[in-house]
Amino acid sequence: MRYFTAGESHGPQLTAIIEGLPAQMPLTAEMINKELKRRQGGHGRGRRMQIEKDQVLITSGVRHGKTLGSPVTLTVVNDDWKHWTGIMGIEPLADDVNPEDIKRRISRPRPGHADLVGGMKYGHRDLRNVLERSSARETTMRVAIGAVAKQFLRQIGIETVSHVTEIGGIVTDPSSYENLSMDELRTVIENDPVYCADKDASVRMVSAIDDIKGRGDTLGGVVEVIIDGCPPGIGSYVQFDRKLDGKLAGAMMSINAFKGVEFGLGFKMAQKPGSEVHDEITWSKDRGYFRKSNRLGGLEGGMTTGMPIVVRGVMKPIPTLYKPLESVDIDTKEPFVATIERSDPCAVPAASVVAEHVIATEIAKAIMEEFRSDTITGLQKEIEQYRQYVKEF
Amino acid sequence: MRYFTAGESHGPQLTAIIEGLPAQMPLTAEMINKELKRRQGGHGRGRRMQIEKDQVLITSGVRHGKTLGSPVTLTVVNDDWKHWTGIMGIEPLADDVNPEDIKRRISRPRPGHADLVGGMKYGHRDLRNVLERSSARETTMRVAIGAVAKQFLRQIGIETVSHVTEIGGIVTDPSSYENLSMDELRTVIENDPVYCADKDASVRMVSAIDDIKGRGDTLGGVVEVIIDGCPPGIGSYVQFDRKLDGKLAGAMMSINAFKGVEFGLGFKMAQKPGSEVHDEITWSKDRGYFRKSNRLGGLEGGMTTGMPIVVRGVMKPIPTLYKPLESVDIDTKEPFVATIERSDPCAVPAASVVAEHVIATEIAKAIMEEFRSDTITGLQKEIEQYRQYVKEF
Amino acid sequence: MRYFTAGESHGPQLTAIIEGLPAQMPLTAEMINKELKRRQGGHGRGRRMQIEKDQVLITSGVRHGKTLGSPVTLTVVNDDWKHWTGIMGIEPLADDVNPEDIKRRISRPRPGHADLVGGMKYGHRDLRNVLERSSARETTMRVAIGAVAKQFLRQIGIETVSHVTEIGGIVTDPSSYENLSMDELRTVIENDPVYCADKDASVRMVSAIDDIKGRGDTLGGVVEVIIDGCPPGIGSYVQFDRKLDGKLAGAMMSINAFKGVEFGLGFKMAQKPGSEVHDEITWSKDRGYFRKSNRLGGLEGGMTTGMPIVVRGVMKPIPTLYKPLESVDIDTKEPFVATIERSDPCAVPAASVVAEHVIATEIAKAIMEEFRSDTITGLQKEIEQYRQYVKEF
Amino acid sequence: MRYFTAGESHGPQLTAIIEGLPAQMPLTAEMINKELKRRQGGHGRGRRMQIEKDQVLITSGVRHGKTLGSPVTLTVVNDDWKHWTGIMGIEPLADDVNPEDIKRRISRPRPGHADLVGGMKYGHRDLRNVLERSSARETTMRVAIGAVAKQFLRQIGIETVSHVTEIGGIVTDPSSYENLSMDELRTVIENDPVYCADKDASVRMVSAIDDIKGRGDTLGGVVEVIIDGCPPGIGSYVQFDRKLDGKLAGAMMSINAFKGVEFGLGFKMAQKPGSEVHDEITWSKDRGYFRKSNRLGGLEGGMTTGMPIVVRGVMKPIPTLYKPLESVDIDTKEPFVATIERSDPCAVPAASVVAEHVIATEIAKAIMEEFRSDTITGLQKEIEQYRQYVKEF
Incomplete structure (x- = not known):
């Protein structure tokens, strides 16, 4: 599976092409729209989320609700485009228009954004x-x-969930959710205003967000992703660039505003002796091999162990600040204090x-690379056989 | 630049091929051996480090001390190979030898290692x-x-250094080294038994390592890498897989036993308001644009900002334990308690x-991809011009 | 530069995303539409070319007529989609519809097409x-x-042209066009019904196409592409997968129905002694180094020599035949003779x-990979310097 | 499977690393040496082939005659290295040695070689x-x-053979060998001085080579590779860069001195009507689907059809000429006539x-990418199942 995304924030549309999906997989726009809606929710999002009601359109690669094996194109039209055609128009400007007169021109880079360096790079x-x-x-x-x-992962028995474990220094207590099933956890989170599984922490997070908003500032946080049902042996130790944890870390860090990533106990491993970090191996006739604990977060030697993958990422506070920071105008080289702009006080729930x-995406990609995945039905059989094999290993 | 490594731990040799280096770059085995020696040092390494005195041999891609532009081959011969030819021999076994009779056969996977899952995966x-x-x-x-x-980075004015910031819960105080120059920092570290820049913390770390060794256990820790002198604009925001922080995180996590990575303030960003996280932008005629602080660790929008890159990784305690964990014999499916093996109590200094x-490696690769790098002399000129351009932007 | 195409022939639209283009490059839909029109022309195309008047829409990566450096999305809407929504609909079928009842279902694979093997592969x-x-x-x-x-190549002084050199065994006489400039050649071809530069051969080709059409059969042919103005040294000999001729051959062969590719004298080199195959090297103060002939087609050692790149490809006759071939119904396993379908008797001009x-595309990609290409203006300067350098080498 | 080669012609050794091979596959140096010997044979090779008796050494990735799944390193030591240590030494020159005084310095680029452009590119x-x-x-x-x-392909029932079909305009008559089995063909070729399957043509080729040698000139030719037993559906039509014929063509053209490649009837398809080019599809209970002919050379729609893959490449005459061509000295810019050098009059047999x-290599790579190939035994089962599936499709 390979893919590209395209599109400017206020351009006519966003587009993605996904190449290499198996054929015969059920896929509808609804499956995608449901997740887009979750991304637009969460306490702490600003007004723009109300403007945009993202709806995806599938324009290739699917016929009668099933994938064809050919590339899938997804588009999300920007409903607000009509207000932006002048500013963001594709066609060349008329000869008598001076580029500097275009409305909403920006010569003042915002700290914490790509503005300044991006301007340098691309001229x-x-x-x-x-x-x-x-x-x-x-x-x-x-x-x-x-x-x-x-949707691909579900076809082969792999479930995913994400939740918020920290906002502005307020940390969840894992004991409040660690015994929940994936389904239970998902239900709790989907009904929580900050996608948090610890009710008590959630209340304090909401309050912290409201508070920081009042002060014109923003908050970051930590999100945790859990992948359950992945067979052991995805990824490999044989070459540095085939280690799955490397790929997952790289993917997580490629999300806007993410500045750190960790697996299992993560940075806490620097504090504990080895005897409290590794997971003992056991075996039963029913389950085959498994670990008595999951402190390493489901990966050893760059490969899945069969235990749930547990990975966390930290998101910095959104840099668009009501409480402005100093910067420099690139035209005049004069310092200025960033003008007040619309901003979300906290986007951590959406980031989860x-x-x-x-x-x-990264897990699906890894599985497609390792297993024959021309058809989803063939893959299902193959995964089933493999699960049986490792159980009896 | 692309590369592969090859070689088994007790095989005849380790090999690497590096493809895509610029021509005309000075390169000698000594430059490499110096670093291999540092890797073998640090308080907390066991006896094996004394056995192996790694020396690299260059067997292609260099002529008369300069790179040719063609692939560079590096080999490190295993001096101990003569003792392992029976166990690790390349040629087929004689017909009358039973594979199960090979000495040092292992049927008991160690927790925290690739043993079990690797065995399943590769049969x-x-x-x-x-x-x-x-x-x-x-x-x-x-x-x-x-x-x-x-060596490549040095040619274009980029310096690197690494140091240990935490072992077994003992954390350095940055104020003890944050005002040192790269050279000063490097000197301090190279003379420290645990490659730590905080003398006080270092003493306690050494003591903690000795203590844990006595208890048959191991310690992990945190290492910090600083890259200074990188021009702004390396990496890109335009596509998810071109973000440099994603690549750096992926590379760091691909190191054996690493379980987390963070940039700048890292996970602390979850605790602070946005106004205390971002770096204000300023400009002076002499320096051009720069930041008043470096809390984001030198990267914004997936690109270098021109400030030092500061990235940390957490290494778990080495899983080879004198204090053993439970596991299962794959032949009998019986539980056992891992036999006592030789082990380093702490490899964090080496990991730094x-x-x-x-x-x-990852930074060099990114620069070679973005700039014309057929010859190092051409690249030097190009980088110089680019530095001037961004200063005046 | 990376890119994907997507879209089914009778689906709602075709889409492409192009990633990695330099910023600041002038680009309009008109530049693209002009070429799409040429693709739809040429004697020997059937009725469908009249139905489709392909018009591209740019929906990302361009603002006010210039590239942004971000991914460019191109779409070509299928005007005929309204007639195909039932057959090719994206959404799942209603529960009471049997997939086997969908109109235009095909169970009879056509020889020479992907039908049978594609069906096997993707189920x-x-x-x-x-x-x-x-x-x-x-x-x-x-x-x-x-x-x-x-458009990218034009910005750095590289011109391309293509023409038909053989159809159905009728071969052009190079002496009729080998002294034409690129512009003259282009003018001749654009005014020729089969995009052929030899007027005499063109008349016979048109007649051969009319004749084969009358017999319900099809014709293939050979096309030649010339790239002029490429600086020397694009591509490399240092690793097998960096040879530019390998990449060009791979790209040419990835075009539907192409079955062979050759450079310069091509397969004729098997007939001639070495003294009549290689190109002597000469030098003048004005031009720098150049070759007295171009029998190798502009590439040596996997690199451009600075002479025009001359590459030819052979296209097989279109397999959709009025004159049918035998095949097997996949439902019944019964043989059948392919039903008569609409077909172009010759698509060689379009294929050129x-x-x-x-x-x-492949040349542009190679240049972007080797030179810094974040902005087209920066690249222009760099190429200019490089041309001067090689002249004086 | 990924791989790099490294090494200079007169350097200490050649090296290759192969990454991604399945585990459990029998592999010995002998299997490789046998092929290296064939490469060094063939009428028309010069003296150097007698000097070099290439012997490969496996230094990683294999244990007791079986692959481990980890990278395989291959080295071929240069026995003549002792005579070249001064000229090709790795270490820097002593301070008092002028690089221009190094023996065998070359300032006179040979036409038809990478010399001049390579010098420009890498300075x-x-x-x-x-x-x-x-x-x-x-x-x-x-x-x-x-x-x-x-060796990998043999494990899954795929056989390869190559032979010479043209040298210096002397073309084989396919009727003399087209009914031979793969084994018979291989035997004939291995006993022929120019690896040619047409005895009559072979005699004339040998004579032509002797003749051209006497005249101080060289000859090129055409080689044909046949791959038998490949299952249908390797490669894909869904994206341009997944077409197997594109990959094969790119690989063939990446061989030194190759200037053209074609499949099946190849360039002859430009002369024939469609009804004589495509292969009719048929089916029998025993064989499943197959084609009545193989004019397309085993590939349709970028995928294998299950018929033998037949691909030919043209090799230009070796440019190192006794009969010299004009060139220019890069130091003086003066023209010169290339000095007489040792040369093979014809390397086409070796090229086959x-x-x-x-x-x-390319076919093996494609299969490893599409099928799960962590172990050769698992792959064998999977391929077997797939063969059964396509038979019954």
Whole structure:
């Protein structure tokens, strides 16, 4: 599975092409739209989420509700495009229009955004040319692609869920959810305003978000993604670039505003002796081999162990600030204080949805690379045989 | 730049091929051997490090001390190979030898290692076939490749350094080293038994390592890599897989035993408001654009900002334990308690060297991909022009 | 530059995403539409070319007529889609519809098409699921992408042209056009009914096409692509997969119905002694190094020599035949004789346009990989410096 | 499967790393050496082939005669290295040695070689730095890698053979060998001085080679590779870069001195009507689907059809000429006539061996990508099931 996303935040549409999906897999726009809606939810999102009601359109690769094996195209039309045709028009400007007169031209890079460096790299003096693409709007298509990946994973018995474990220093207590099934966990989260599984922490998070909003500031947080049902042996230790944890970490860090990633106990492993970090191996006739604990987060030697994959990422607070930071105008080289702009005080709940889909995408990709996946039915049989084989190994 | 490593831990030799290096770059085996020696040092390494005195041999791609542009081959011969030819021989066994009679056959997978899952994946009933390749011995070649990358980076004014910031819960105080120059920092670290820049923390780390060794257990820790002098705009926001932080995170996580990675403030960003996370932008005639702080660790929007890249990784305690964990024999399916084996109580100092080289490799690769790099002299000019351009942007 | 195409022949639209284009490059839909029109022309095309008047829409990556550096999305809407929504609908069938009742279901694979093998591979019992994607309709997007590549090449002084050199055994006489400039050659071809530069051969080709059409059969032919102005040294000899001729050959052969490719004298080199095959090297102050002849077709050692690249491909006759071949029904396993279908007697002229664009794409990609190409203006300067350097080498 | 080759023609050794091979596959140096010997044979090779008796050494990835799944390293030591240590030494020159004084420095580029352009690209004023790597000596490792690929293919019932079909305009008559089995064909070829299956043509080829040698000139030719037993459906039509014929053509053209490639009837398809080009489909209970002829050479729609793959490549005459061509000294810019050098009058027989191995490599790679190939035993079962499935489709 390979894919590209395309589209500017205020352009006519977002587009993705997904190449290499198996044929015969049920797929509908509804499956994707459901996830796009989750991405647009969560306490702490601003007004724009109300404007955009993202709806995906499938324009290739699916016929009568099933994949063809040919590339799948997804598009999300920008309903607001009519207000932006002048500013973001595709066609050349009329001869008598000065590029500097285009409305909403930006010469003042915002700290924490791609604006300044992107302008340098691509030679843009109107920094809008950068931010239209570097915007987190792009994550819409990451979620859309991930929704297809999740549908793929479901076909072979792999489930995913994500939740928020920290916002602004408020940390969840795992004991409040660690015994829930994947379904139960999902239900709890989908009904929580900040996609958090610890009710008590959730209340305090909502309050912290409201508080920071009042102060014109923003909050970051930590999200956790769990993948359950992955067979052991996905990824490999034989070459550095085939380690699955490397791929998952790279994918997580490629999400806008993510600045860290960890598996299982993660950074806590620096504090504990080895005897409290590794997971003992056991075996039963029914389950085959399994681990008594999952402190390593489902990966050893760059491969899945068969235990749930548990990976967390940290999202920095959104840099678009009401409480502005100093920067420099690229035309005049004069310092200025960033003008006040519309901003979400906290996008961590939405980011948990993005993270889940990005990780699901990477897992799906790894499985398609390792197993024959021209048809979903063939793959299902093959995975079933493999599960049986490892059980009896 | 592309590369592969090859070689089993007790096989005849380790090999790496590096493809795509610029021509005309000075390169000698000494440059690499110096770094291999650092990898073998650090308080907490066991006896094997004394056995192996790794020396690299260059067998292609270099002539009269300069790269040719053609692939560079590096080999590190295993001096101990003569003792392993029976166990690890390349040629088929004689007809009358039963594979199960081969000495040092392993049917008992160690928790925390690739043994069990690797055996399942590749159909190995002798788990030695897994551990010979999954061993951290492979990092020898990651360092060798990284030493070539560091030599490349030096040619264009980019310096790297790494140090240990945490072992077994003992954390350094950044104020003890944050004002040091790269050279000063490097000197301090190279003279420290655990490659730590905080003298006080270092003493306690050494003591903790000795203590844990006495208890037959192991310790993990955190290492920090700093890359200074990288021009802004390496990496890109335009497509998910071109974000440099994603690539760096993926590379760091591909090191044996690494379980987390973070940039700048990293996971602490979940605790702070946005106004305390982003870096204000400023400009001066002499320096051009720069940031007043570097809390984001040198990357924004998936691109270098021109500030030092600061990336940390967490290494789990080495799983080879004197204090054994339970596991299952794959032949009998009976539980057993892992037999006592030789083990390093702490490999975090060595891991800091590996991390530095892995990150250096990834940065070098990114620069070679973005700039014309057929010759190092051409590249030097181009980088110089680019630095001037961004200064005046 | 990376790209994917997507879309079924009778689906709602064709889509392409092009990733990695430089910023600041002028680009309009008109530049692309002009080439799409050429692809739809040429004597020997059937009725469908009149139905489809392909028009591309740019929906990302371009603002006010210039590329942004972000991915460019191209779409070509299928005007005929309204007649196909039932047959090719995206949404699942209603519960009471039997898939076998869908109109235009195909169980009879056509020889020479992907039908049978594609059905096996992707598990399709309705072979329409194969042919909708394997159709040469896909070349529309190859041309659209190539039109962007040609616009890129023009910015750095590289021109492309293609023409037909053989149809149905009628071969052109190179002496009739070998002294024409690229512009003159292009003018001649664009005014010729079979895109052929030899007027005499052209008349006979047209007549051969009319004749074969009358007999319900088809004709193939040979097309030649010329790329002029490419600097020397694109591609490399240092690793097998970096040889530019390998990449060009691979690209040419990936065009539907192409079965052979050759450079310069091509297969004639098997007949001549070495002294009549290689090109002598000479030098003048004005031109720098150049060759006295171009029998090798502009490539040596996997690299451009600076002479025009001359590459030819052979296209087999279109397999959709009025004069039918025997095949087997996959439902009944009974033999049948392929039913008579609408078909173009000769698509070689159109194929010459496709070949030109596919080769242009590959050259553009190679240049973007080797030179810094974040902005077209930066690249122009760099290429200029490089041309000066090689002249003085 | 991924791989790199490394090594200069007169350097200490050639090296290859092959990554991604299945585990449990029998592999010995003898299997490879046998093919290296064939590459060094054939009437028309010069003295150097007697000097070099290539012997491969396996230094990783194999234990007790079976692959481990980890990277396989192959090396071929240069026995003549002791005579070249001064000229090709790895270490820097002593301070008092002027690079221009190094023996065998080359400032006079040979037409038809990479010398001049390679020098420009990599900034080499001593063109030996180019030719040491661009030399066809590199094909030794292409054959070594291909020998591993052939061993892989044999495990799943796929056989390969290659033969010479044209030298210096002398063309074989296919009727003399088209009814031979793969084994018979191989036997005939291995006993022929120019690896030609048509005895009559062979005699004339030998005589033509002797004749051209006497005249100080060289001859090229055409080689044909046949792959038998490949299951249908390898490769895909769904995206341009997944078409197997594109990959095979690219691989063939990446061999030194190859200038054209064609499948089945190849360029003859430009002369024939469609009704004489395509292969009728038929079916029998025993064989399943098959074609009545194989004019398309085993590929349709970028996929294998199950019929033998038949691909030919044209090799230009070796450019190292006794009968010299004009060139220009890069130091003085003065014209000169290339000095007489040792040369093989005809390397086409050897090239047929290289082509076979390069194509085998590409087929093996494609199969490993599409099927689960962690273990050869698992793959064998899977291929068997797939063969059964397509038979009954």
